[in-house]
Amino acid sequence: MPELPEVETVCRGIEPHVSAQRIAKVTVRDRRMRWPIPADLEQRLTGRRIEQVSRRAKYIVLLLDSGDRLLIHLGMSGRLRVLAPDVAAIRHDHLDMLLANDVLLRLNDPRRFGAVLLWDAGDDDHELLAHLGPEPFDPAFNGDYLFNRSRGRRGAVKNFVMDGQVVVGAGNIYASEALFRAGIRPGRAAGRVSRAEYAQLARHIREVLEAAIRQGGTTLRDFVGASGHAGYFQQDLSVYGRTLQPCRTCASPIKRLVIGQRSSFYCPTCQR
DNA sequence: AGATTCGCCTGAGAGC
DNA sequence: TGCTCTCAGGCGAATC
Numbered sequence: 001m002p003e004l005p006e007v008e009t010v011c012r013g014i015e016p017h018v019s020a021q022r023i024a025k026v027t028v029r030d031r032r033m034r035w036p037i038p039a040d041l042e043q044r045l046t047g048r049r050i051e052q053v054s055r056r057a058k059y060i061v062l063l064l065d066s067g068d069r070l071l072i073h074l075g076m077s078g079r080l081r082v083l084a085p086d087v088a089a090i091r092h093d094h095l096d097m098l099l100a101n102d103v104l105l106r107l108n109d110p111r112r113f114g115a116v117l118l119w120d121a122g123d124d125d126h127e128l129l130a131h132l133g134p135e136p137f138d139p140a141f142n143g144d145y146l147f148n149r150s151r152g153r154r155g156a157v158k159n160f161v162m163d164g165q166v167v168v169g170a171g172n173i174y175a176s177e178a179l180f181r182a183g184i185r186p187g188r189a190a191g192r193v194s195r196a197e198y199a200q201l202a203r204h205i206r207e208v209l210e211a212a213i214r215q216g217g218t219t220l221r222d223f224v225g226a227s228g229h230a231g232y233f234q235q236d237l238s239v240y241g242r243t244l245q246p247c248r249t250c251a252s253p254i255k256r257l258v259i260g261q262r263s264s265f266y267c268p269t270c271q272r
Numbered sequence: 273a274g275a276t277t278c279g280c281c282t283g284a285g286a287g288c
Numbered sequence: 289t290g291c292t293c294t295c296a297g298g299c300g301a302a303t304c
Contacts, residue, residue: 003298034281034298034299058299073298075281075299076297076298077281077282077297110283111283113280113298114298153275154274155276159275162298164299260275261276
């Protein structure tokens with residue numbers, strides 16, 4: 001499942017192949033995604049040049065010379081890959097962009113939780129990005145910020161940090177890992193976590209995401225090839241998916257708990 | 273406003 | 289081998 005580090009890895013991976021390239025041909029095979037791929041996508045993209053590749057939360061943002069921005073979200077199962085122009089399409093291939101340098105940028109998404117959207121030139125913001133919280137690497141994201149935002153909130157601290165309006169990029173895996181590193185149980189009420197604990201939590205959210213980006217993500221989304229294999233960060237997971245396995249710090253069995261419909265993992269000894 | 277639930281999807285893995 | 293069942297999960301929308 002692509003989380004922020006995977007999306008960042010994809011952005012860095014495609015950037016040298018697509019930046020400053022003109023889009024020669026656009027093929028949409030299946031418009032059905034989370035929202036339908038816009039009907040005027042082909043017309044708005046064809047002939048345009050890609051000026052910049054960036055990321056906001058888990059959205060890939062391609063800035064075009066028209067001023068429009070193409071937003072791509074990979075959802076749960078999306079893959080964006082750089083291929084040779086003659087690679088045959090397979091099931092669940094939704095979108096092709098053939099670039100002037102003969103690079104084929106192809107989006108495949110079996111579960112269709114992903115999205116392809118246009119952010120119109122001239123619009124200050126896009127509705128889906130307008131209410132997002134800070135990036136975890138933004139200096140504005142720190143312990144005091146989390147502490148202030150969380151006062152009065154009775155929901156679980158794990159849900160709080162996974163809320164994209166609070167901070168982006170702390171998906172299920174990384175939220176669990178950061179809470180472990182900070183020694184905070186995931187089910188605690190967000191409003192009852194101390195300022196000092198939030199300072200640790202903010203630091204660990206940032207660090208765990210940075211470490212994962214350095215290693216190319218937990219689930220490596222292979223953008224220049226066909227095979228997908230586990231990213232190196234997988235082996236660094238302390239609690240996620242390790243139910244009943246011994247804590248690497250204290251050997252207590254890791255517990256699994258469902259919070260807000262999602263699996264959460266924690267060490268009952270190291271986290272309080 | 274905050275918290276909770278629902279729904280969208282298909283592939284992987286388990287069980288038989 | 290092949291079927292059925294369960295689970296996974298980002299995140300917007302609806303509801304409480």
